[in-house]
Amino acid sequence: MQSHHDVPALLRRLEIADVNPGATDGKAWFGSGDLLDVLSPADGRLLAKVQQAGEADYERVMKGAHEAFLRWRVTPAPLRGLIVREMGEELRRHKDDLGALVSLEMGKILTEGKGEVQEMIDVADFAVGLSRQLYGNTMQSERPGHRMMEQWHPLGVVGIVTAFNFPVAVWSWNAFLAAVCGDTMVWKPSSETPLTAIAVSKIANRVLARHGFEGVCTLAVGPGRTVGDRIAKDARIPLVSFTGSCSIGQRLAQTVAQRYGRAILELGGNNGIVVTPSADLDMATRAIVFGAAGTAGQRCTSTRRIIVHEDVADKLTRKLVAAYKTLPIGHPLDEKTLVGPLVNERAVTEMMEALEAAKKQGGQVLVGGRRRDDLGSRYVEPAIVAMPAQTDIVKQETFAPILYVMRYHGPLANAIAIHNGVPQGLSSAIFTTNLLEAEEFLGPAGSDCGIANVNLGTSGAEIGGAFGGEKETGGGRESGSDSWKQYMRRSTNTVNYTTKLPLAQGVKFEVE
Numbered sequence: 001m002q003s004h005h006d007v008p009a010l011l012r013r014l015e016i017a018d019v020n021p022g023a024t025d026g027k028a029w030f031g032s033g034d035l036l037d038v039l040s041p042a043d044g045r046l047l048a049k050v051q052q053a054g055e056a057d058y059e060r061v062m063k064g065a066h067e068a069f070l071r072w073r074v075t076p077a078p079l080r081g082l083i084v085r086e087m088g089e090e091l092r093r094h095k096d097d098l099g100a101l102v103s104l105e106m107g108k109i110l111t112e113g114k115g116e117v118q119e120m121i122d123v124a125d126f127a128v129g130l131s132r133q134l135y136g137n138t139m140q141s142e143r144p145g146h147r148m149m150e151q152w153h154p155l156g157v158v159g160i161v162t163a164f165n166f167p168v169a170v171w172s173w174n175a176f177l178a179a180v181c182g183d184t185m186v187w188k189p190s191s192e193t194p195l196t197a198i199a200v201s202k203i204a205n206r207v208l209a210r211h212g213f214e215g216v217c218t219l220a221v222g223p224g225r226t227v228g229d230r231i232a233k234d235a236r237i238p239l240v241s242f243t244g245s246c247s248i249g250q251r252l253a254q255t256v257a258q259r260y261g262r263a264i265l266e267l268g269g270n271n272g273i274v275v276t277p278s279a280d281l282d283m284a285t286r287a288i289v290f291g292a293a294g295t296a297g298q299r300c301t302s303t304r305r306i307i308v309h310e311d312v313a314d315k316l317t318r319k320l321v322a323a324y325k326t327l328p329i330g331h332p333l334d335e336k337t338l339v340g341p342l343v344n345e346r347a348v349t350e351m352m353e354a355l356e357a358a359k360k361q362g363g364q365v366l367v368g369g370r371r372r373d374d375l376g377s378r379y380v381e382p383a384i385v386a387m388p389a390q391t392d393i394v395k396q397e398t399f400a401p402i403l404y405v406m407r408y409h410g411p412l413a414n415a416i417a418i419h420n421g422v423p424q425g426l427s428s429a430i431f432t433t434n435l436l437e438a439e440e441f442l443g444p445a446g447s448d449c450g451i452a453n454v455n456l457g458t459s460g461a462e463i464g465g466a467f468g469g470e471k472e473t474g475g476g477r478e479s480g481s482d483s484w485k486q487y488m489r490r491s492t493n494t495v496n497y498t499t500k501l502p503l504a505q506g507v508k509f510e511v512e
């Protein structure tokens with residue numbers, strides 16, 4: 001099925017060996033922890049092994065990142081930007097290979113694997129521009145002859161903990177911003193996807209080494225309970241950016257807060273689309289199928305809930321079921337495939353358990369939902385489940401292609417109440433051709449999510465906007481807009497250019 005892909009040659013081009021040290025301080029690669037087998041979800045084949053970071057390795061990585069920070073923070077931001085630009089150019093050169101490795105290691109289809117690398121390239125471009133725009137305000141002082149302003153300074157070593165589903169893009173959202181902001185970083189990738197992290201770190205470090213800035217982008221592959229916990233506890237890391245589950249994120253944030261660190265949390269989503277009577281149902285169908293079945297339902301922005309008006313519910317459901325019946329499921333590198341495997345067998349079990357729970361709670365599986373053991377142990381059919389109400393299972397995020405369809409009656413406010421009635425708040429959308437409904441959904445009493453769209457789906461956000469969400473999604477924002485501010489420390493400066501010393505708020509304090 002994948003004869004057109006010479007995997008050993010691909011790995012060689014990306015400098016992935018049979019056994020790879022999983023830690024780097026930017027100068028050398030090392031690893032003295034347990035050996036990790038990296039299997040492709042596509043067919044269970046062993047791609048390569050990684051020698052993970054042990055405790056001493058972690059210290060060495062941190063030392064490299066910290067030493068680099070002392071030099072990097074005083075390098076002019078536009079120069080840092082030029083170095084990030086070179087990283088973006090290297091990524092452009094390696095886009096096809098890296099995209100294929102993302103597919104092989106994570107299981108997403110090739111066009112999405114390449115899309116993920118494109119997302120890194122876009123963030124690099126964005127960060128280059130940003131490197132000349134790290135603006136602070138000037139304020140009018142209430143005192144005569146005083147000037148007030150704020151400066152943004154580099155923060156320190158940033159911890160970046162990423163999930164398997166976007167094994168490289170989410171790193172780049174943090175890494176390229178952090179880099180132009182003058183920070184260095186230690187990256188802990190998911191143990192499901194360490195090879196893409198190693199390949200990307202090699203590319204980044206080749207560029208950094210050309211400029212004598214080894215240590216800006218360091219890496220420590222290892223389990224959460226060793227590397228992840230260390231990052232959470234490490235007072236040398238003022239900011240930890242975490243993408244993953246709500247439960248781990250909550251624990252990590254508490255640990256980071258205990259030492260007065262900052263955390264950017266990008267946790268679970270339970271993203272809904274409201275479909276109103278005036279919606280273009282063909283367009284809605286296409287957006288829903290991509291959002292719910294694309295990436296095999298493994299994006300944090302995946303569409304998991306449909307809240308459709310009763311007048312158009314039957315018609316929309318018929319269209320969705322028809323589209324699901326034709327979804328090609330198969331090897332992620334096969335060009336015809338639209339739905340690849342789930343990341344591991346546990347994810348398959350969790351999907352089946354969620355479907356059982358949904359049935360017990362009154363759900364009716366309209367299409368799909370079966371394991372596809374004929375294709376491999378991690379393949380499933382995306383499922384559509386009609387639910388009589390928003391029951392407990394619908395309120396949970398199951399990281400698999402299950403789409404719950406619910407109906408609403410009456411005005412849009414009823415749909416919004418159902419929509420907002422879940423603990424998560426990442427992404428959302430409405431399909432309508434009614435301007436009033438569109439604006440209501442985007443307004444203060446509308447969607448409570450960090451992302452709210454009109455006439456497009458919940459997933460596949462561009463990098464230029466701030467990415468993240470509310471409630472149990474964790475409140476963090478990454479990537480575009482002014483997310484960069486979190487990677488810097490703000491210094492408020494007041495300068496007195498007189499020979500008097502007036503106090504603010506009119507306070508008098510004169511010593512005779």
Ligand code: UN1
Pocket residue numbers: 119165166170243298299300301302458459460461462
């Ligand atoms: C994620 O699933 O963690 O909006 C990130 C999207 C992608 C990023 C998803 N740009 O779907």
